[in-house]
Amino acid sequence: MKTITLGSGLDVSRLGLGCMGMSAFYTGSGQDDAGATTTLHRALELGVTFFDTAEMYGPYTNEELLGRALRGRRDDVVIATKFGTIRHTAGDAMGLDGSPENVRLSVEGSLRRLGTDYIDLYYQHRMDPSVPVEDTMGALAGLVQEGKIRHIGLSEAAPDTIRRANAVHQVTALQTEYSLWSRDPEREILPLVRELGIGFVPYSPLGRGFLTGSIRSVDQLDESDFRRNNPRFAGENLQANIRIVEQVDEVARQVGATAGQVALAWLLAQGDDVSPIPGTKQVRYLEENVAADALSLTSDQLAALDAVAAPVGDRYEDMSSVNR
Numbered sequence: 148m149k150t151i152t153l154g155s156g157l158d159v160s161r162l163g164l165g166c167m168g169m170s171a172f173y174t175g176s177g178q179d180d181a182g183a184t185t186t187l188h189r190a191l192e193l194g195v196t197f198f199d200t201a202e203m204y205g206p207y208t209n210e211e212l213l214g215r216a217l218r219g220r221r222d223d224v225v226i227a228t229k230f231g232t233i234r235h236t237a238g239d240a241m242g243l244d245g246s247p248e249n250v251r252l253s254v255e256g257s258l259r260r261l262g263t264d265y266i267d268l269y270y271q272h273r274m275d276p277s278v279p280v281e282d283t284m285g286a287l288a289g290l291v292q293e294g295k296i297r298h299i300g301l302s303e304a305a306p307d308t309i310r311r312a313n314a315v316h317q318v319t320a321l322q323t324e325y326s327l328w329s330r331d332p333e334r335e336i337l338p339l340v341r342e343l344g345i346g347f348v349p350y351s352p353l354g355r356g357f358l359t360g361s362i363r364s365v366d367q368l369d370e371s372d373f374r375r376n377n378p379r380f381a382g383e384n385l386q387a388n389i390r391i392v393e394q395v396d397e398v399a400r401q402v403g404a405t406a407g408q409v410a411l412a413w414l415l416a417q418g419d420d421v422s423p424i425p426g427t428k429q430v431r432y433l434e435e436n437v438a439a440d441a442l443s444l445t446s447d448q449l450a451a452l453d454a455v456a457a458p459v460g461d462r463y464e465d466m467s468s469v470n471r
């Protein structure tokens with residue numbers, strides 16, 4: 148597996164592993180920790196060193212799972228986790244909290260659950276409009292000084308917020324949704340992070356599984372699956388969006404790969420400062436996804452992918468919490 152460097156010299160495998168679905172939000176999550184652990188260990192064997200979690204996945208159980216699975220391998224991995232969507236200042240209620248006090252409370256819990264004394268990359272998961280980002284960054288910079296975290300990241304921050312945050316302390320990575328059906332970052336965000344020397348971590352790079360072609364109806368998904376309430380997966384929208392998969396499939400047939408591999412190879416072709424984190428709990432999907440590292444696409448194939456149809460439907464039911 149090739150490696151890339153995010154901002155501030157943080158080296159990661161250029162494909163990471165998104166661990167969220169092992170414990171939360173998707174069909175089958177939280178039901179097979181042994182299987183998820185096997186997947187995590189196989190990822191290490193395949194050269195994946197970049198593991199993505201958050202305190203809110205579970206909540207908490209995903210960090211615990213990762214902590215158990217990576218025991219004894221701490222020096223071999225880059226652990227990224229996130230805070231800011233659980234209010235430890237208010238009885239651990241769900242809700243945004245970017246206050247310095249919450250930053251300090253959150254990190255202690257994550258360190259404990261992950262079984263480590265430092266976090267490689269600590270992201271603010273969602274921006275809190277009631278707390279100036281300068282205050283949150285000040286607290287995070289303090290954690291860097293104390294050695295509790297090594298790098299600072301932001302997730303779904305808007306351009307102005309990124310600039311303000313980076314003026315307080317170098318931001319190492321921005322994690323935002325980016326894939327063949329979520330291309331908003333190309334307009335302002337990608338040029339900005341490049342200007343500021345910030346790495347980019349595309350989340351949901353497989354379109355939450357949709358771009359692999361395996362989801363043709365929400366009836367395939369558990370009642371509690373997050374995607375049942377996602378506008379892009381709803382009724383007629385999903386049917387309209389299937390044409391995107393068909394266009395990706397066309398390229399996949401040309402190169403003898405799967406649609407998911409092509410979706411990842413397209414992302415990898417966007418730059419050597421981009422590290423997508425496809426999520427899976429299954430070894431067979433992991434192996435398929437990791438093989439995209441070796442897949443290169445011609446300029447014609449990349450152009451065909453650049454031209455796939457725009458999706459129908461927002462990427463969240465409530466778009467007010469992203470890009471701010």
Ligand SMILES: NC(=O)c1ccc[n+]([C@@H]2O[C@H](COP(=O)([O-])OP(=O)(O)OC[C@H]3O[C@@H](n4cnc5c(N)ncnc54)[C@H](OP(=O)(O)O)[C@@H]3O)[C@@H](O)[C@H]2O)c1
Nearest residue numbers: 165166167350351352353354355356359425426427428432
């Ligand atoms: N910062 C944020 O706000 C944010 C938001 C969402 C996600 N994330 C992070 O990004 C990571 C990845 O995003 P994601 O999990 O939402 O979406 P994703 O990586 O686009 O897709 C994951 C889904 O695709 C399925 N899948 C994976 N590989 C496949 C393959 N080769 N063939 C068929 N299906 C495949 C998975 O199935 P199985 O579950 O059955 O393996 C899962 O349902 C997450 O794990 C999380 O760490 C961050």
